[in-house]
Amino acid sequence: MTAPGTMRWKPVETGLGDEFVLGDALPMTGVWEQLAHDPNETVRAWTAERCTNPVIVAEMTKDKNPDVRAAAARNLYLDKAHFPALASDDEPHVVSALARRLDLDVRLFQDLATHPSPRVRACIASNPVVPCDVLHALAHDPDPLVRAKAAENIKLNDRDRIALLHDSEPRVRLSALVNKRIYAEQAMAAAFQLGIPWPEARSRCVLYPQTAAWLVMACDSDPEVRAACALMCTWEHILKRLLQDPDERVYKAALSNFLLDQNADAASEPLEHTTQAHKTQAISLDV
Secondary structure (H helix, E strand, O other): OOOOOOOOOOOOOOOOOHHHOOOOOOOOHHHHHHHHOOOOHHHHHHHHHHOOOHHHHHHHOOOOOHHHHHHHHHOOOOOHHHHHHHHOOOOHHHHHHHHOOOOOOHHHHHHHOOOOOHHHHHHHHHOOOOOHHHHHHHOOOOOHHHHHHHHHOOOOOHHHHHHHOOOOOHHHHHHHHHOOOOOHHHHHHHHHHHOOOHHHHHHHHHHOOHHHHHHHHHOOOOHHHHHHHHHHOOOHHHHHHHOOOOOHHHHHHHHOOHHHHHHHHHHOOOHHHOOHHHHHHOOOOOO
């Protein structure tokens, strides 16, 4: 049986034993070049990512297989002189691997932020060391995936983050909500709208920071966002409000919340016949 962490692939005639490419064990320096030219693409990709010889790594950035080039782009021993060539690679998969590196210079960050592939721009937006001005531009990107990744980045400035909390795309708003710098003012306004005393909500936010996100999600204009909150929320006060939501998707999600397990009989009634009274009775929580 293969040991945990061991790479597995269909055997090929390489002239090298499998003992050279097992788990995270590194082969001797003299074997790197042979592995770099192995006919098996999995072997070459493994080599491209782990090789400690900068010359061989640079050579592998020109491999015909994009997975191998992407692996070389992730290698910490790759000389920065080869970054521009990888940035112009025809495969977004390869450029995305480069975009995740933490040692890119400002010019390369700026260039990749305008790459035609949303996947590449999203990788730049999620990079923890992306320059603030580049992140600001990506927060206004036309692609929602890029905006969502920018919204999650803790470096995003407050003005852009607040704007993304009101983005037209639900997934962008959700990403902005999980950003650790969410404004207390947003949570306070949501608590007021839900009829929850702010001192109580504030204490809960201190103990459980995710409560701020639940508060804002519960007041979102999009029923899908409120439904997501209803399904995952861990605070009974918010859940009880969502059980009164006029949208069927929201209160059905609330009825599926694990906090209602103690009322499984009530929650198991046919949902298509659930009335306002059923929703009110489905949970017995002190507010």
